[in-house]
Amino acid sequence: MDSVDSDAQRLLGLIVRAAQLDARECAERHDLLRQASALLWWLEPGSPPRTIANLLSCLSLPLEQWLDSRLRQGYEGALQFADEPTMLCSAIALETNPRLGWERxxxxxxxxxDLCRTRPHGDDEYRxxxxxxxxxxxxxxxxxxDFLIPLQVSFNSLYEPIPQHLIRSGYIYLCPGCGWPMEIHHRAVSCGAQWCEQTVGIFQWMGDELVSVRTSKLIHPVTAxxxxRLVPALWAFTLIPGLLEMRLRDGIARLGITAELWPDVDQADLSFTANDRTYSLDAKVWNSPRNLGLHLVDTPSTGAIYIIPDYQRQHxxxxxxxxxxxxxxxxxQCLRWVKELCQR
Structure with a gap:
């Protein structure tokens, strides 16, 4: 990791931690923003130092409006809305320090x-x-x-109460892409996942109705x-990449090849056999390709081919x-490659 990446991650870490704090934790938030201000001034010596008040207001503005692109590391959007951290804020926290979310x-x-590997039908139970x-x-x-009982998993380890700021008049609005509650008070409504914004689009209020900007389809409310909801770490590291994993499975199946999800109790995200050779795929859905790269550099090689969404193909x-x-x-690119394998 070069000095710019290191400084960018440190800066993002400071402002994200400040955005995640409760508004009543003024002293700790101000201390974090004071450190961020000093680091920004050191990184941009030609610009005047930012005050704490200025940085506080910036938390509710899209990063691309106030932070240089080399320091944003590909992130776009606001860190807070109505003094509550956005899902972008959580995504940055997880990606700049993936151990935090990955440990959970x-x-x-x-x-x-590990339990499923010891059970007679563990492969099926894990899937x-x-x-x-x-x-x-x-x-x-x-x-x-009930299926969780033999797996020794508690409900509270997987799911958490839905935050009040995602509830409108007793109702929530689920993202058509991932099924998570959307951040309904934003001008552009979405669940906060870049994957969903790119694949199903964003939504906007038309009076009291929420409609798709892309298709004009109405999103019906669901009682809260x-x-x-699934805890954020599982949403980011399991649900969202799982959507790409399933698309890859279905795309490979259309080529006449059977692809298996999480074979041998998660030895890979996806595997398939072509011409008597077995290939493994690992789906990665991160907001920041740069941070994904830093993560992969430190990840031991398994021989799997890493697959990223098409909307990041330029990276x-x-x-x-x-x-x-x-x-x-x-x-x-992956599906074209598999098709070529089939034609050999």
Missing amino acids: VQQIVKKVR LFRMFLIEHGVVDADSSL KNKY VDSLSEQCSPKQIKSES
Whole structure:
């Protein structure tokens, strides 16, 4: 990691931590913003130092309006809305320090994975567990989750109460892409996932109705009573990449090849066999390709080919150079490559 990346991550870490604090924690928030101000002044000596009041107001503005592109590391959007941290804020926290979120994911997923490896039908049980998380961004507290009992997973380790700022008149509005509650008070409404904004678009209020900007389709409200959402770390590291994993599985299947999700209890995200050779794929859906690259550089090689969304395909070459000898492909590049394998 070069000095610019290191400084950018430190700066993002400071302002994200400030945005995540409760407004009543003024002293700690001011201390973080004071450090951020000093670091910004050192990074941009030609610009006047930013006051704490200025940085506080910037937390509610899109990063691209006040932070230089070399320091944003590809992130766009605001860190706060109505003094509440946005999902972008959480995404930056997870991606700039993936161990924070990954440790929580590992506490749950690794425990289930290790247990399933000792059970007679563990492969199927693990796949059911992962599919459930991908397909249930929100659950009803009264839902039957008996299948979790033999896996020794508690409901509270997977799901949390839905924050009040996501509830409007007793209702929530679920993202058509991932099923998570959307941030309804923004001008451009979405769940906060870049994947969903790119694949299903954003939404806007037309009077009391929420409609798709792309299709004009109406999004119907769902009662918030007894509803719980998947915890953010599992949403970011399991549900969202799981959507790309399933698209890859379906795309490969259309080429006449059977692809298996999480084979041998998660030895890979996806594997398939062509011409008597088995290939492994690892789907990565990060907001910041730069931070993904830094993460992959430090990740031991498994021989898997890393797949990123098509909307980030312009970063394939730079990621491939940054992470060599690891292979990086976009979703469509991957499917073309599989098609070529089929024709050999």
